[in-house]
Amino acid sequence: GTGLTTAFANSSFEVLAGVGVFAALGFMAVQQSVAVDEVATSGIGLAFVAFPAIINEMAFGPIFGVLFFGSLTIAGFTSLFSLLEVVVSAVKDKLNLPRKTVAIGIGTFMALLSLGLFSTTSGLMALDIMDKFTNNIGIVAIALIAVVILDWILRRIDEFSLHINAVSSFKVGTLWRIFVVNVTTLVLGFTLAQELISLIQEPYGGYTTTQIAIYGWAVLALIGINALAFSLVPWRGNLPLNGPPGSDFGVDPEVHRELHAPRKYNGDHRVGVDKHTTEEGTIR
Template sequence: MSNESNQWNSNFSFLMAMIGSAVGLGNIWRYPYVLYSNGGGSFMIPYIVAIVLLGLSGVLLEYAIGFKFKTSLLEIYGKIKTKFRVIAWFTVLIVFLILSYYVCVVGWDLIYLILSFFKGWGADPNNYFVNSVLQNNPTAGGLVQFVPGVFFSCLVVWFFIWFISHRNINKGISKFSNVAVPLLFILVVVIVGFSLTLPGASLGYTTMFTPEWGALLNTDIWLAAFGQIIFSLSIGMAIAITYSSYLGKGTNLTKNAGIVVASNSGFEVFNAIGVFSILGFMAVSTGVGFENLITEGTGLAFIAFPQVFNVMGGAAYIIGPVFFFCILIAGLTSAIALMESVSASLITEFGFSRKRAVTIICVIGFCVTAIFTTGAGSTVLGIFDKILNNFALILAIIFECVIFAWFYNIDKLIDVLNQNTSIRIVGKWWKYVIKFILPIVLLVLWVSSLVSTLSFDDELSLVIELLLFAVLLIVPFLLNHFAKRKSSKAAEQ
């Protein structure tokens, strides 16, 4: 089923949707920690290399695929080789599972957005987040411990995703992205501008840009840069393939790819200046060492920043809500993009209407998300995040590169990328990157990540890891078998 009848009403809408999909939680709370812990200012060198080799090359590949085939990932892989449909189902399953726990994190932020108006986390944000919000119980018994606050906030997030996604792309995703993404950038400018006026801000951004040149000899730093680009640009999730399949014939793909990659990376670096400046203020105000303040993920957003807002004074009642609202916007735009990637496959594979496909995904997705709204939810979520991003997603990107570089005539994609440009930008260099350099780099990253992913800390973690691996290995074959049977029955009728 072609997507040619389902097109963006403007190139601006496509850009806003793509930038919204890329600018997510990883940009706001992952990048500052990765930057700080991997050489500071010197990290920018491997980061820029990763942007060109993986970021720009990967985005160009997915834009060309979507624009060329004008359909979902499942049909694209099936057209190249029928057996590749299982790999496509593997990718779709990864995206669906990432969406299921991503919604929970957005749900946590929704709770903190409300709390930020009156600093409801109290004097001990760490204790409040762990014991009051999460009601953390990392045992088997925690799986049957209901956490109502997180449950209902996730329900609200899922409803919002359904409300936007079940509509036509121009009435839903386009309208939302055209407002949400520019608003997000404006609010981040406000936060960064304010942060630079705080006492101690210079300590923060000086720490951010101070290089450790010896770190460049450490291969882990380079792997960290490539890993950040994967998470940041949502490569391998079929989002760019899906969104670009809705583009009109005269679109300049290389220009759009450059704008999206530059916007995403620029946002990361600019936002990091604000984060470091605010943490610099915290370090000066409390005397706590900077290394004890900078952390990754939920620790930064839901513990470190509430601690900052507690010592900030009256301004925190404005900056706090703006900060958590920014996270909410970034989370929702990315979640909606993940939804579109999955729903497009169901629509083309089973002939569902958009409303039916989105509704089915939301219902099943909410059931999976419910696991993360238990006392053991944060533990399970951490395992999902680790395995899906460090193992499964990187493997899916390797498959994507190999399929289109070795089983498809990649020169056709080069022609697609150059057909609406006055200068032939993409040439043999890109072909060699996709064919050789990228798969090798990704394979090294995958092996390194796999070693660090497998943990046998406790029995619960081991069981969950084994179950998740089983789901990733078995369910794609079951889905493919079910789809083939349905297709055969339809052909007989």
């Protein structure tokens, strides 16, 4: 239930924000007496060029400006936490290191890298290209690869659904598998293909081929190489996961059956298959 709440809350906010963006761009187009596509932009240009211009034209512009950029700052911090947690958890589990040590080490390294790269005169250009390629190509490609490997290669989507049912209050079944295996694969594949064709046919943002090759394609290749190299590093902790997870993705089938076996109630006393209780409902 918590995962669904998070997903729907996030998606709902994004849809609402999208409606607000189109309304703001339409307002700007009317103010300038031009077509919407002449003021429309995306990414960094939308946040730091188009929106400031729109806010400047609005009534109570300073108030809206503070609210907008305050919200943008909070969104940036929360996104940073979620992105950093993925890397920190992976390194912590693989190398058996303290979370604090890993978080400080990775955070310091990325901060120095960002200061050295994005604080230069070409920093905005590098950030724009890297943001475009990692979000529109990298994340979509990784999600597609994960789905293909999980079902089409390992054939373990059923075990994964058992794991979800064992640990989640929301149960999944045939409809979930159809969406994950078929719908998600088709949508991600189509999205990735369209984005690749668009980037190949026309250089993104009017940047040169060299700039796109260095900050776009080369960065994607470096991410892939680092991910592959890290997967080959042996586990150093108490997590003997040197291959695919075991049956039911870490949930013992016997435990799974016990969790979902029907329970009988006899007055105030529970009678059933729970091996942790007696007929009187007391703990053994």
